Amino acid sequence: MSKKIHDKSFEIFLTKEEIESRVSSLGAQIKKDFERKDPVLLGVLKGCFVFMADLSRAIDLPVEVSFIRLQSYEGFHSTGKPQISLSIKEKLEGRDILIVEDIVDTGNSIYHLKKELEDLKPNSVSIVALLHKADAFRFNYPIDYVGFEIPNKFVVGYGLDYDDLGRNLPDIYQVID
């Protein structure tokens, strides 16, 4: 079933069952890799809020959960300069940070965030992204965990918005050109 949000139509792309199953295997993999570490999950708001809720519960380890705000998209387009508001109370020095993102598209947002985090002298900085647009990615840093590689088309749902709407859709939808 298609959805209309503002002026655009969207069709179903990933169902909530497909997402649930993938998030559960990402959680199992992350548990294995972080068992001997001191992890803090650092979610990038707003888009990560649904993914973080599900992923954090799929990681069967004592983990800290924290959030920062980062915003670069207006409508379909990146403004190029993410606004970073780093007001992290937790001490990140020596910690194993896992950045939790709903989507890595051009890679610009995380590129800037990683640089800022590295100044805080953590032990490690890794990235988990539910969605990754490999064709749009313009950088060469590794994305350690990817839920789904997706085509270079705008998506909404499961936390992702189109001009502030669509975040509460349980499935993920792709724009119809």
Ligand SMILES: O=P(O)(O)OC[C@H]1O[C@H](OP(=O)(O)OP(=O)(O)O)[C@H](O)[C@@H]1O
């Ligand atoms: O790889 P990039 O091209 O930088 O795009 C990815 C960024 O875009 C989205 O955030 P957005 O700026 O839309 O803010 P939001 O999370 O509040 O919706 C997403 O959550 C990432 O942070």
Ligand SMILES: Nc1nc2[nH]cnc2c(=O)[nH]1
């Ligand atoms: N909602 C949404 N936000 C994005 N930010 C970067 N790419 C996208 C996308 O495809 N959809």
